[in-house]
Amino acid sequence: MKRISYILMLSILAFGMAACEDDESGDYDNSVTISGSVTIDGKTYSSPTFNMGTSMEVEGYTYLTNNPTAQIYYTAIYPKTEMVDAGNGLMAHYYFVLEDDQPGTASFTGMIMFHKNDSFVFGLWSQDVDVTIDKIDPVGGFIEATYNGTFTDEGNTPKTYTVTGKIKAKRVSQPIIDK
Numbered sequence: 001m002k003r004i005s006y007i008l009m010l011s012i013l014a015f016g017m018a019a020c021e022d023d024e025s026g027d028y029d030n031s032v033t034i035s036g037s038v039t040i041d042g043k044t045y046s047s048p049t050f051n052m053g054t055s056m057e058v059e060g061y062t063y064l065t066n067n068p069t070a071q072i073y074y075t076a077i078y079p080k081t082e083m084v085d086a087g088n089g090l091m092a093h094y095y096f097v098l099e100d101d102q103p104g105t106a107s108f109t110g111m112i113m114f115h116k117n118d119s120f121v122f123g124l125w126s127q128d129v130d131v132t133i134d135k136i137d138p139v140g141g142f143i144e145a146t147y148n149g150t151f152t153d154e155g156n157t158p159k160t161y162t163v164t165g166k167i168k169a170k171r172v173s174q175p176i177i178d179k
Contacts, residue, residue, distance in 0.1 A: 028053075029054045031050065033164045036161065040090065040122040041121040045088075050088075052084060052092055052094065052165070055170055058079055058080065058170065060172070061139075061175070062076075062174065074099055075143060077169050079092070079093065079094065083115065093115065094113065096147075098131050098145060101136060103136065107131070108149065110125075112124045125152055126150075130149055131145050142171060145166070147163075150162060
């Protein structure tokens with residue numbers, strides 16, 4: 001009877017550890033998933049999901065541009081320390097512009113650059129991406145959104161990837177730029 005209890009206890013413990021491991025590997029505040037096979041710094045990944053930082057490591061703000069025909073609102077998103085640990089020995093720098101400042105569907109412009117040992121190893125630039133803005137709180141709250149579409153690696157052999165991701169950024173005031 002003790003042997004059965006011991007085996008049962010070990011089985012439950014092993015299952016619990018595996019479940020925690022799965023939760024940690026993909027439950028990120030900010031993430032990017034690249035569909036299909038992608039080679040970064042000589043390592044090939046199959047539909048990888050990369051950590052793009054916690055909601056406290058990523059910030060965003062809204063801003064207004066005036067052009068001759070209209071006022072257009074945008075939301076900028078970026079890591080506040082310039083780079084975040086993306087996992088697998090990679091650091092990521094990115095800058096996204098959501099082409100609205102209200103919840104709903106919007107256009108998206110962005111770039112994601114991966115570095116290893118302070119050297120650029122892989123980059124993606126948005127081509128045709130849609131974003132769904134779920135929430136834009138007042139300053140001090142959060143900006144939340146999901147995006148999907150195509151990004152291009154404009155390296156030696158350009159390739160297009162389908163990318164999905166999610167954003168949860170601390171909302172800050174628009175920076176004041178001295179002119």
